Amino acid sequence: MHPRAFRWYGVITLFVIVAISYIDRINIAVLITDASFLQHIGIAPSDRVSQGLLATAFMVGYGVSAFVLTPFCAALFGVRKSLVIGLIVWGVVTFITPWFNGYGMLLASRILLGVSEGPLFSLASSYIKAHFENHENGKPNSFVNMGTGLGLALGYPLIGFLLASFDWQTSFHVLGVLNIALGIPLVVAFVKMPKSYAGMAKPESFGDAMHKVGYIVKGALHTRYLVLVTVLTSAALAYLWGASNWLPAYLKEVRGFSLREMGWLASLPQYATVLAVLLGGVLIDRIERQRVPFIFMAASAGVALSVLLAINVHDPYAAAYCLIAANFCWGLQSPAIPSTVQYCARPEHVASAFGVVNGTGSLVAGFMPALMGGVISAVSAGPGASGGAAHGFFAGFALLIGTQAVVFVCGFVLWWRERPSGMRGAIAA
Numbered sequence: 497m498h499p500r501a502f503r504w505y506g507v508i509t510l511f512v513i514v515a516i517s518y519i520d521r522i523n524i525a526v527l528i529t530d531a532s533f534l535q536h537i538g539i540a541p542s543d544r545v546s547q548g549l550l551a552t553a554f555m556v557g558y559g560v561s562a563f564v565l566t567p568f569c570a571a572l573f574g575v576r577k578s579l580v581i582g583l584i585v586w587g588v589v590t591f592i593t594p595w596f597n598g599y600g601m602l603l604a605s606r607i608l609l610g611v612s613e614g615p616l617f618s619l620a621s622s623y624i625k626a627h628f629e630n631h632e633n634g635k636p637n638s639f640v641n642m643g644t645g646l647g648l649a650l651g652y653p654l655i656g657f658l659l660a661s662f663d664w665q666t667s668f669h670v671l672g673v674l675n676i677a678l679g680i681p682l683v684v685a686f687v688k689m690p691k692s693y694a695g696m697a698k699p700e701s702f703g704d705a706m707h708k709v710g711y712i713v714k715g716a717l718h719t720r721y722l723v724l725v726t727v728l729t730s731a732a733l734a735y736l737w738g739a740s741n742w743l744p745a746y747l748k749e750v751r752g753f754s755l756r757e758m759g760w761l762a763s764l765p766q767y768a769t770v771l772a773v774l775l776g777g778v779l780i781d782r783i784e785r786q787r788v789p790f791i792f793m794a795a796s797a798g799v800a801l802s803v804l805l806a807i808n809v810h811d812p813y814a815a816a817y818c819l820i821a822a823n824f825c826w827g828l829q830s831p832a833i834p835s836t837v838q839y840c841a842r843p844e845h846v847a848s849a850f851g852v853v854n855g856t857g858s859l860v861a862g863f864m865p866a867l868m869g870g871v872i873s874a875v876s877a878g879p880g881a882s883g884g885a886a887h888g889f890f891a892g893f894a895l896l897i898g899t900q901a902v903v904f905v906c907g908f909v910l911w912w913r914e915r916p917s918g919m920r921g922a923i924a925a
Contacts, residue, residue, distance in 0.1 A: 503627040505686040507636045510620045511643045513579065513679050517613050518647025519654065520590055520671055524550045524606070525741045526655040529748055533664040537599045544876075544888075546599065548869030550606055551741040555862020557607035561614025562855030569615045569847070575623050576687045578615055583679040585612035591672025594665040615847075617854050621834045622847035626690050630839055631781065637838075638777020638831035645769030645827060648740055652762035656744075716848035720840040721910060728792065728906035729833050729857035731899040735799065735826060738864035738896050739765075742872075742889070743819070750889045751812035761816050765823035772827025779828075780835050786914045791832045792907025798825030800900040807890040829903065836910075864899075868892040 527533045528547045539546045569578035586609055593605045617640075624636045658667045716722075743762050747753045753761055776795075780788060799822045806818035834850060841849040869892070876888030 502686075502688075504636075506623055506627070506688065507639050509682040509686045510623065510640045511646075512682055513583070513616065514620070514640055514643025515647035515650065516671075516675055516679055517586070517616060518644055519651035520586065520609065520613070520675070521551075521554060522648055522651045522740055523590075523655055523667055523671060524554075526652060526659060526744050527664050527667070529744055530659055530664050536597075536664075537602050539599055542873070544869035544873040545866060546869075547745075548741065548865035548867070550602065551737060551865035552862045553603045553606040554610040555737060555858050555865075557610025558614045559610075559855045559857070559859030559862055561611040562618060562851045562858060563614075564855075565611070565615050565851075569619060575619045575689055575847075576683060578619055579683045579687060580680055582612050582616065583675050583683065587672050587675030587679070589672075590668055590675060593668045614855065614858075615851065617834070618847045618851040621838060621850040623687065623689065624834070625838050625841075625843055625846040630785070633835055633838055634777040634780030634831060636777075637834045638773045638775075638780070641777075641827075641830045641834070642770045642773045644736070644830065645766045645773060645823070647766075649763040649766030649770065652744065652766070653760050656760075715842060715845040716852055719837070719842075719845065719849040719852075721836075721913065722840075722849065722852065724906055724910055724913075725833070725836055725840070726853045726856050728903055728910070729853050730860035731902035731906070732826070732829060732833065733857045733861035734864040734899040735896050735903075737861050738868050738899070739819070739823070739893075741865040742868055742892060746889050746893070747812075747816070750886050751815060753812065764816065765820045768820045768824040769827035769830070772824040773830050776828040777831040777835075780832060785839060786911070788832050788836060789907045789911035789914065792829050792910070793904050795825045795829035796900040796903035796907065798822075798828075800897045800904075803893060803896050803900075807893050864895070868895055871895060 528550070531541065534541055534547075569575075573581065589605055589609050589612060593602070596602055596605050620640050621637075624633055624640070628636050655667050658670060743765070747757075747761055776791060779791065783790075802818050802822035802825060806815045806822065809815050809818065833853070837850045837853055838846055872888035872892040874888075875891040
């Protein structure tokens with residue numbers, strides 16, 4: 497098979513792996529609506545902060561791993577072997593989680609799950625950089641990022657079905673088997689790096705390995721606009737994690753939908769994300785590189801307006817439609833993040849640079865579910881809070897609007913800094 501055709505099999509595999517990983521991530525978001533699960537781990541249904549910390553624990557492990565482990569993966573194991581090891585670890589951790597008793601043990605399992613999944617997007621970005629030029633990386637980036645929306649879209653109704661038909665323990669067992677039985681064979685068969693990458697010299701000693709890792713990290717930290725893109729990514733991921741972790745509870749407790757209705761309604765915004773990510777990737781490949789920041793600006797404005805409408809309309813279905821629109825706008829900006837990192841970083845530093853961006857962004861964004869939980873609890877229990885949980889959730893979701901203001905500002909600054917080089921290119925032409 498022609499290598500240019502085979503490279504897309506690797507992209508499809510990474511798309512599937514990302515989708516599986518996101519089902520793992522939002523499993524807890526559905527389970528916190530189940531009384532037996534909350535009783536098993538020892539927290540009250542009204543304890544929103546503890547519920548939000550379950551998502552935060554995952555993101556802390558994920559962010560630290562993306563930042564710290566990615567250089568080791570790139571230097572010592574390579575893309576394929578690192579993915580296989582990660583799938584084994586997160587499959588086993590997911591499968592045995594029901595055997596953990598108590599809130600502390602569950603928090604530890606979420607941290608470990610996050611650690612095992614941390615390098616995933618950085619490794620995917622390295623694969624795409626190795627196989628695709630800058631002018632054609634929009635579609636493969638969008639395709640991989642579509643796994644985010646598809647995983648959430650399939651995850652909500654799947655976990656809801658397993659919870660309604662069996663019990664909460666079954667969801668962990670099914671996902672653990674899925675990770676290993678589906679993910680590993682696909683990676684082994686289709687994720688192959690070019691010979692120029694595969695033939696890179698491996699370190700001969702621990703000291704040599706540390707030197708190589710240090711070189712990669714140092715190079716990554718010299719990536720153009722690293723701080724700016726990291727701040728932008730933090731805000732973008734804060735929206736994703738805040739919205740996805742509180743959406744099921746919001747639909748069920750505030751808008752009055754049943755468990756089964758909540759499952760498919762929570763999945764609709766994610767399908768909108770899948771479509772938008774694909775459109776965003778196509779758009780990136782069709783516009784000039786200097787105009788990519790406009791995607792961040794326009795999409796963030798759309799997200800903010802949609803969330804504002806969602807928390808103010810009275811009709812529950814209208815609120816759901818607004819959240820679908822918000823996720824569509826978020827999906828448009830998603831592939832522009834790895835595409836920007838790949839554009840700004842040297843090929844050998846892409847995985848580590850994206851590890852810095854995604855790891856730091858995930859660490860910051862990981863606190864959004866807990867922060868939203870604190871706001872929801874405070875406003876719900878505050879003096880004069882006649883609306884109870886409804887007012888609490890509306891206040892919590894209002895935080896998501898602030899994240900998009902940050903994305904808009906970062907997009908504008910990124911465009912402003914790129915603008916002179918674009919003008920010079922036009923004059924030279």
